[in-house]
Amino acid sequence: xxxxxxxxxxxxxxxxxxxxxxxxxxxxxxxxxxxxxxxxxxxxxxxxxxxxxxxxxxxxxxxxxxxxxxxxxxxxxxxxxxxx
Numbered sequence: 001x002x003x004x005x006x007x008x009x010x011x012x013x014x015x016x017x018x019x020x021x022x023x024x025x026x027x028x029x030x031x032x033x034x035x036x037x038x039x040x041x042x043x044x045x046x047x048x049x050x051x052x053x054x055x056x057x058x059x060x061x062x063x064x065x066x067x068x069x070x071x072x073x074x075x076x077x078x079x080x081x082x083x084x
Contacts, residue, residue, distance in 0.1 A: 030069075031078050038066040038082040045080075049073035058084075 035041040038056045046052060049072075056068040065083040072078065 032067075033078060033080050035080045035082050038068055038080055041080045041082075042068050042070065045070050045072075053077065 033041075042052060042056055051071045052068065053071055054067075054069040056066055058066045063084060065081055067079060067081045069077065069079045
């Protein structure tokens with residue numbers, strides 16, 4: 001008997017089956033950048049041509065903090081994290 005499969009984990013936490021479709025083809029690393037204020041960093045990135053892949057969310061009770069996944073103007077994928 002095989003153990004149940006774990007949920008898919010990509011980008012900013014567990015996002016299930018929707019994660020693969022939203023992220024598209026990801027070959028290689030997804031860099032995470034530490035920021036002081038996740039929402040302010042998302043606003044700055046989008047003001048300069050970035051696109052939100054996964055909006056900012058807080059993983060309550062995990063100690064991970066607030067995270068978002070974005071694409072830069074050329075399509076490069078990256079994530080940001082503001083510690084709790």
